[in-house]
Amino acid sequence: MSQTTRLTHGKKSFEVKKYTFATKVIPRLSCHNPECEERIANGLPVVIPDVDLVASARHKWNIDYLHDNIGDGKFMTFFSSSKKFKFYDDKKCPNVKSFKKPMEQEELTFDEFVQKINKGKSKGQRCYLQQALNETVGENIVSDLEGFNWNWVTAQQEKNSFGPLRDLMLLIGQEGNITPVHYDEQENFFAQVYGYKRFILFPPEEFPNLYPHPTYHPCDRQSQVDFDNPDFEKFPKFRNATGFETIVGPGDVLYIPILWWHQVESIPNEGHTISVTFWYKGRPPPEKPTYPLNAQIKVAIMRNIEKTIAEALNNPDEVRYPLR
Ligand SMILES: O=C(O)C(=O)C[C@H](CCCc1ccccc1)C(=O)O
Numbered sequence: 001m002s003q004t005t006r007l008t009h010g011k012k013s014f015e016v017k018k019y020t021f022a023t024k025v026i027p028r029l030s031c032h033n034p035e036c037e038e039r040i041a042n043g044l045p046v047v048i049p050d051v052d053l054v055a056s057a058r059h060k061w062n063i064d065y066l067h068d069n070i071g072d073g074k075f076m077t078f079f080s081s082s083k084k085f086k087f088y089d090d091k092k093c094p095n096v097k098s099f100k101k102p103m104e105q106e107e108l109t110f111d112e113f114v115q116k117i118n119k120g121k122s123k124g125q126r127c128y129l130q131q132a133l134n135e136t137v138g139e140n141i142v143s144d145l146e147g148f149n150w151n152w153v154t155a156q157q158e159k160n161s162f163g164p165l166r167d168l169m170l171l172i173g174q175e176g177n178i179t180p181v182h183y184d185e186q187e188n189f190f191a192q193v194y195g196y197k198r199f200i201l202f203p204p205e206e207f208p209n210l211y212p213h214p215t216y217h218p219c220d221r222q223s224q225v226d227f228d229n230p231d232f233e234k235f236p237k238f239r240n241a242t243g244f245e246t247i248v249g250p251g252d253v254l255y256i257p258i259l260w261w262h263q264v265e266s267i268p269n270e271g272h273t274i275s276v277t278f279w280y281k282g283r284p285p286p287e288k289p290t291y292p293l294n295a296q297i298k299v300a301i302m303r304n305i306e307k308t309i310a311e312a313l314n315n316p317d318e319v320r321y322p323l324r
């Protein structure tokens, strides 16, 4: 294994891969600590160990319980021959003829998924279930969901003028699975239910150092930089990237502010991971922007300009980005 470094979580400590960039620790603050509220209000990441957002899931959900109770709905499952599960948008594949899908995807029943994780190990194929929870779930799961700490998370949504709850995503990954660094256009309260995940975050200001694919590309919102083998010729500013990192364990909630880059790793040799993400639409844009513009607004403006250029040219090969 390449150079490693140690990260702790309470009494546990984990050996993880060391990357080329420096990182600072993301603060862990009680939900009763005013500084925790301040960080969320200011769009800064924070780990909240005591909010018990998904207590019912934390004490009951494991693969067997979910298998017996989650119902006969379909669950989007990704398959990768490497550790990386680099997300791509199927609808944008026609824009880049040479695009090679970095992973396969298939909708499975939960039973089929369980068989895959057992069989997958032998065939050297990794899988990752990522599915928004919907009305197909069984009644025990419905009552578990009702038992989530909706008072707290809805108070956060209101206090911080987040938009409506867009998705509750169930994530079940195998040990060692990696979701490469990307950003989302939603506010996210990430609740860890089972197992341990390493998060590496970068603020939107680091946009120039992380070289996202163009907006028309299937891997829009994902970085072009391979953290395991960064091409400093192609991506020289990546040398300036400095991140924040933490380990989340069962019961922890990580607030991932909108447009913050994040890479997520299920800790190797620590078993599978179960997570639930609460994705909220972002705050409404301000009536009139205040100057200097903050990084979030700049990213939103740049994305709109890129989309306008791509639509006007209607030929991805001609698109050049003056703003990069
Ligand atoms: O909660 C988040 O935002 C994460 O990135 C968590 C990540 C899986 C997300 C997969 C995904 C990436 C892009 C678009 C849609 C779905 C993990 O935990 O591995």
Ligand SMILES: [Zn+2]
Binding pocket: 182, 183, 184, 262
């Ligand atoms: Zn994400």
